[in-house]
Amino acid sequence: MSLKASELKVGDSREVVVVDDLSRTQIVMYAGASGDYNPLHTDDKFTQEVAKYPSVFAHGMLSMGMTGRVLTDWVGDGRLTKYGVRFTKQVFPGATLTTTATVEAIRNEGGVNYADFTVVTKDQDGDAVVTGSATARLD
Template sequence: MNALDLTVGSTLPPLHTGPITRHRVAMYAHGSGDLNPIHVDPDFARDKAHLPDVIVHGMYSMGVLSRLLTQWAGAGSVRSIETRFAAMLPVKASLHCDGVIEAVEATDGGSLVTVKLTATQGDGTAVATGSAQVFVAAAQ
């Protein structure tokens, strides 16, 4: 990526993942230490939380949005990221992540790019929205 190629309104290459399995959610739960039963116990999710099944962690969605950014601009490029969780992501759903360049600010050695982020499930429901600041080095 080269700072001269950055244009406000341009889209990042989308990232699609899924379907997200119960096994993947359980692995994420153990890795993150978030063992809330709505994520790992189908009986609890149904009987106590009145959900059809376990749900995917909101931070899982944020992690996929972060991967969208690093696949586009490289490891270590994300300076900040803010996310609002808009809806629950059910297990077995697919996740579609998109980014749009909102602003580009020239800095020493490159550009600081503001990216609007959206994560939607397969039916188009937004599960997370946000923005990020990403540093893109100038072409050498």
């Protein structure tokens, strides 16, 4: 299920709702799997009373992980060579996140085809929570 360079063109894009009504439980799942048990993500009492946020919020890496799925579902398994993001807004429980990945360039380097993507994930208010870029090896 890998992608040929001839199947892509600059400007192609995909938009996917990566989570609808993010649950606290999913954030707990991410804490357990990743090993990042920072109470800011799972402990409302600490987060509200000590850290002074309105509630727990998702690990940035959870948003990056959900965003990455849009890329890997598109380019195929094990095809990413680079993936990087900035975290631009906190994601609270209840969030609905939509990722858009767009082909920015298709190039051949040393006989290998690559596609460069930009990726942005927006919340239900239309604000970007994750922005970044990625590169994938194509056939």
